[in-house]
Amino acid sequence: MKTNLSSQITLNRVSTKYYKPENAFERTVLTRFEKIPTDIYESVEEGARQIAKEIAFSIREKQKAGEFCVIALPGGNSPRYVYDELIRMHREEALSFRNVVAFSIYEYYPLAPGGTSSNMKLLQDLFFNHIDINPLNIFSPDGTITKDSIFEQCRLFEQKIEGFGGIDIMLLGIGRTGNIGFNEPGSQINSTTRLILLDNTSRNEAAKLFGGTENVPVSSITMGISTILGAKKIYLMAWGDDKAQMIKETVEGKVTDTIPASYLQSHNNVRVAIDLSAASNLTRIQRPWLVTSCEWDDKLIRSAIVWLCMLTKKPILKLTNKDYNENGLSELLALYGSAYNVNIKIFNDLQHTITGWPGGKPNADDTNRPERATPYPKRVIVFSPHPDDDVISMGGTVRRLVEQNHDVHIAYETSGNIAVGDEEVVRFMHFINGFNQIFDAKSDVVGNKYKEIRSFISNKKEGDFDNWDMLKLKGLIRRGEARIACAYAGIKSENVHFLDLPFYETGKIQKSPISEKDVEIVRALLREVKPHQIFVAGDLADPHGTHRVCTDSVLAAIDMEKEAGEEWLKDCRIWMYRGAWAEWEIEHIEMAVPISPEELRLKRNTILKHQSQMEGAPFMGNDERLFWQRSEDRNRGTAALYDSLGLASYEAIEAFVEYIPL
Template sequence: MSRLNLLEETRFEKLPVTVYPDQHIASKTVSRRIAELIKAKQAKGEKTVLGLATGATPVGVYAELVRLHKEEGLSFRDVVTFNLDEYYPMQPTAKQSYVTFMNENLFDHIDIERANINIPDGTLPLEEIPAFCLEYERKIEELGGLDLQVLGIGRTGHIGFNEPGSAPNSGTRLVTLDDLTRRDASRDFGGKENVPTKAITMGIGTIFKAREIVLMAWNGKKASIIKKAVEGEISGEVPATYLQLSDNVEFVLDQDAASELTRFDTPWLTRDCVWDEQLTKKAVIWLSCEVEKPILKLTEEDYNSHGMAQLAVDRGPVYNINIDIFNKLQQTITGWPGGKPNADDSRRPERAEPAKKRSIVFSPHPDDDVISMGGTFIRLVDQGHDVHVAYQTSGNTAVWDDDVLRYMEFAIDFKASIGDDNSKLKGIYENMRSFIEQKQPNEVDTPEIQNVKAFIRKSEAIAGARYAGLEDDHIHFQALPFYESGKTKKNPVTDRDIELTMQLLQSIKPHQVFAAGDFEDPHGTHIVCFNIIVEALRRLRDAGESWVADCWLWMYRGAWHEFETHEIEMAVPLSPQEVERKKNAIFKHQSQKDRPVFPGDDEREFWVRAQERNRDTARRYDKLGLADYEAMEAFVRFKY
């Protein structure tokens, strides 16, 4: 690509951005850059001064630096580090402290001098913090400033803990954390109420003085804030936008984090495009929303004035384009998610044959089935298909402790009512109660408590599946081993997780598999569970299982985000009565009602999220000029 074309393609971007295929390649590139800096400074007999960040984003960089040290002899003896921030108050030995994080991910594995490590002190008395912050600044300046500052970005746009409202010339100081920042950290602390409300952070002014600044971001959860930081106006509401004023900054992104930048999201605004079917569909839907007209009312003038003149010339006249896209959208809508028997299926999302399909709905947590596709689930059963549901994990970390005591009290009273000796149960109950009263944030539950929490989720899942119409022998609980750690941080996936899934698939030999394709699940369980299913199907296919060739994998979305309209391949409309039935199925999950343990960044109840999301999907279709339904559940087919 010529320099002129590159400038045109990136003209909406107000600072340098480099996009890599995935975070692993990007992390290795950044770590190599750091390594070369260290070597260059060592060759001149100078120390390297690094500003370091914490959180999930730089973990890959630190892992590669450790590898470079152990396998290629990279030395950190002449490196001095300054961490961006630390929660306040915070003991350095706490699991959630950034001291612990840095030790576990980097410092314990390299030859850095401990005296050269600097991290804000979360144990100081309040009155000593201002002096500490001034000394932190003085120490950086005394060493000649930061050679390179590594940054992540929070969903509020914060860098370090410089939350919205931070001044561009701010120095190291004590700050109050934004509510969204605390919600994002809640899983590490066992609930938002345990997340500190304050932190000590380097200021934007301090960061700005670094000779090089590298901000990294991975995955789609960061895409919207990256767009604001890169293309938006400079504003204290998004502190990362201040980096637009620096001549020494580079944003390093993976493709998902970059996905909402103009050159990727609406490329017709930046360059000539190759107008394949999918891009044409996306562009026409975008244009319809942009000018607030149904697709069939779009004009040549609309195309020409919104960067789509080339499409009008290449594939016009525009009315033919409009009709083509309208028909494609119309053909995604079906009231027969298992296929319509004895019907022409050439333009339908699902096959007509076999008329009665074996279908399996995989649910990562014990309520994702009804929350995400409850209406379709019920309709598949109503239309006579052989439907199974598989709950992949126990979900036992997402139950309140007082629910455990309540269920135990019920069991004790029930045993007493039928004359059974309940002394052993009472002893277990007292031990549970004592543990819970002294329990620390994110402390692993006892095995007995873990079991009761799993039983609660299991009984609710059975009730929900029965309400959808399933017999008990069609309800499967996998309890995949990767999840059963008792902690919010799960075990690595092993062959055992995949083998259990292969065994279930082999026993059912489904024509349809429904799986959670919501990779923005803030807890990460969905993508792990999805990858297990895909790997299981691939292994069965490679082993010569002939039925796998006829097994279609449909992705649904969870409680967070719906598919984009242009991505949807099957849209199942729901009537008002079906919306009500779906809500009732969700209500069977009482432990997740009102206020779940890990709500993510959305405080609404799950049934409200699901209902409003499904209604929004229907409204989007309606605004494009299609039929006006009460609600819709959406699916995308995954080719494995």
């Protein structure tokens, strides 16, 4: 079972020529904008395996010499795959960690003594508890000490590192603000281990560990930039498109204290390891014509022309030969003879992405349409990671599909229960208790449960997780909202499916890995409906990773159906949507569905049916806009881009990219 197919989505449009150069000369040409050696891998697993292999080699070499191997390790999501591979090597290849000395790069502060959440606890769960490292060789800042002791502890921590001869291997992730460790923007290159105030972005990233942003400590004790740069070898890892912009700034930008990771440019033995998604903004991936001769295909030509339009501030049909020649695109003139020939090709290409018939227009020539005219009507499944992603990302398209008489099913993959505030439960319990009293219900179950839940909430401490009763009620609240929203959009009640995938139902923000149970639940629905169209979340920048796991479960199920030779899949197209956390770049859009002002208002009303996710939603991310505001801004922004390129002017556009099963 392939459980990480989402990491290979980018492969559909990136030639290996740009990220796997055949020799040193080609690499030098491709990477001339890159100031740190950077390796791009096709998947997270491939990159993690390579890093783990090199770490294991260093550990074994030190063992042969009878020396300690001193490693500095972070928590967070980035190193998990490396830890998993090292654990596998320990179990299956006899890799011993008895000579390893491990330093935690940071710890949150202040922490309550005996608390259940900390970076050290995470490292133990992810790594230390599964290997044979000597516990006496594990060192971390202490997040429970008094403020008066911090300065001395930091001094002793630096002294301990020096006592072991310095750090041999520094393993780093990169934060959304470009921080390494918890060296926030503004950190100086000469900084050592110290207490630092966390900004809101870093606290949001840690929300998964502490059960909500409000529970995350305000500070951290972190190794400084100087401490990090003192390591003999540094690996910087980044996986996923949400890290793409920071990787570009770090690898290709100037050294600046606003992006602390850029200080790594001054180290003589550092390597960046990223997957294709995280590499998507690097020049050799995003704009390869600026560094090498290109393998031009339709997608790359469109990308180049859209870029040229943005650069020259001209619509497509006004680009000239001079524009092409002055901006590194003379190859296209040689291929097509003139700017006009390229312009008209790309203008028509983008024009053909626009359709008011997302399910295909019946009895029409579909040669230049994104979707087929037949069969009509189509059976459609929209997979929604949470019980609102469907309407946030493609609410206008869903309504259009229903109005055009397609058989639309909505499949909510998770309950979304952890994203409901306690006050919502109290509000509903008040109603239920009042209902019970008004209609003189005989049973004491409601009254007793009401008291029990009120007691639980009043005694709930910071960082405590909900019990199963609370989680069930919160899931019920979200189900009710989803049903109302679906009814408002015209979806038949029997076509609303709540899958409640097991990976999500841990009762904690931290979820389990995808399993065969998750995939089989999705597969059963696919076999029941046998859809002609599938819509799945391509918005993988969700800060808690749920979108990626949900998408992986759908793609894994589709892959298994393909392997089984199921006939229905041969007549099915798969479309990826975005909206809640990002939007498709215009050069990648393959279907653009225009939304009128009235349809946009209806879409907003549908989103607002999810009342628990308005201002009180616990996980809004770093974007202060409410979900309906983000959605409208992105849809209007896409329409404005089409307008600026000289195409039709619409109020808003929802955009989709086709997924081709590998």
